Amino acid sequence: MRIIAAVDTKSYSDEIMDYVARLAANTWSDLTLLGIQSGNTKVEENLIQAIVRYRNTIFEHEEDAGLYAPVSMTELKETAKGRWEVSSRARKEFSVVIRGGDARKEILAEVAERNADLVILGCTKGIDCIWEGEAYLPQKIARDAPCSVLVIKSARKPDQIVAFLDQTNVSQESLEMINQMVTVNNAGLKIVGLKTPKGVKGDVEKKMVEILKYYNEREIGAWIKLVDSENLEEYVAQSTREGMVALWMGKESILSKIFSRGLIEKLISNTQSSVLLLR
């Protein structure tokens, strides 16, 4: 698995690092710390200092397993205009990449370059979710990235992952991503289906039961629940207080029609914990 943790110098980036470190160490992932800065002529000193702190947290969590080899910030090399990188490989690859410019563009470019499976980023706790001075950036990344995205607003370890399913377009990769989240958090999984006045789509109900059996056979606590579409917003709000909220994004999703404005944007804005967008 390849993880990119997008970071800046703010405290919310500090706060997600324990989670990133734990996830990376448990999944033995190739990990990239992607530092974003506004200028693209030279690496900014305060970003370097922050990344050194984050790197140290990562190395503390790997429990001498020989997962990553140390990297030194003095070895950062400019690989393209406004992009610097230093990498090492022990059992897995550890990279620090710094990119200067528009945060959204730069994060998405690195995701494409690395062919990442997951992007993780934190943000301020308010509705606008400011990241590196820009409002709604996590929402934009979540909307536009080709892979799964985890936005962490509260670093509290979730004891439950509430996954909403309203269409059958569930990729194998997304199921596997949920597996890892359940395992690393030692959390239960609640699979929530939507009941419209016309009932639940038969194939969606079938998919829910399939997923339930999949987890039960692996002795993992999972539950299915049907929620009335008219109570959905309230249920989502309640779920974000309980744990991590996960959404399977698909073209046929009716969730986006139920929410009055952009689903992802609204979900991330209103969440008090973490949101995982699955692709």
Added chain:
Amino acid sequence: MKALLYLNEDLASSIAIRYADYLCSAADVQLHIIHIEEPDSRQQAGTGWVRRTWESGMQETGAQAVKRIIRTENVKCHFAGPPKIIVGDKEFETLRELRMGGFDLYMEGHIDTSSTDDFYRIVSSKLYSQAPCPTLMIKNLTVSKTAAIFLANAVDYQRLVTRFQDLFHNSKFDADIIYFKSSEQSELSFMDVSEGGSILKETEKLLKNAGIAVNKTSVLCGTPEQAGDFLRNYAFVAANLPVRKSLRAEVLAHTPASVLFC
């Protein structure tokens, strides 16, 4: 115990049969299967051989459906005899079978919904309110071997424990005693066990006398949604059948765990 499992060719039944399979691995269960083919009003056939032919056709359809679900779910437990396929009214025929067959437990699947109306409709049905034995509403699968004995103010704990122990005294299940107190707060909290009163000690004593291990006793304080969610990890929640709308009943409506009505 002699248990009757209702099967239909639907997803609730596919969960129920797997759950029953799990129950058989943890308790001494003699499992019987029943399926009722309910004709709609337009389908009512005439009399004599016409009716008999029509009924046997419906029975055959039902038998095939049950066969398919048993084959699909590939369960390991043994069934005590072939599935019983009856044509008629589901509640009436099931109740008759429970009474005539001397069953100790009735089980059926219900996909968990967040609707308390759905829940009240089911528990106030003739089948649940007149069943001569405990009924198990299977909402989800489980990997647990601990049951929650669910108590609250004015609960008939003696009836609850007696019926629970009759079913599970020689099983692999142990129990937690959970007392619910309603409160509007942002997070579920735990209170001192003395807040539950003497009923907690009495229940614990009864269970221990019956040889059922009690792991822990807790007093939960929160909303029905919070308490229901807390109960999710239990194999099932054993409770008195609610006879009227109450916050205690709402906990049972909201929990994703299966509920054993004693």
Added chain:
Amino acid sequence: MENNKISILILDDEPIVSKRLKPSLEKKGYLVETFTESEAALKRVKEKKFDIVITDLKMEGLSGMEFLTEVKKLYPDTEVIVITGFATMDTAKESFQKGIFDFLAKPFKLGEITAVIQRAEEKIRNNSQS
């Protein structure tokens, strides 16, 4: 190695994994056999030595950990790659203690596992030359 071709056994209880991997690896010239049940895979391993074994960990019956232990006992120089949907630090450490070549958490891209297989192949070819 048969005709200088690397043989690979894939064991994963989810058929989709083998379905994704097999054609791509065969296209690259590997000889691939796939299994969804660990007992059947173990039976095959007892009949035939594979150069590389790719196994899931969490499976019904014989677990992936037990399976890879058996493989390494029979053929210490077979390179084992663990793929798992339920990774933990402990299972990774235990796998490496048993001498596996690499540990990959799902999801992974085809390119990622292909790169690991190529590194294992290099090691096997270097060992056979020395």
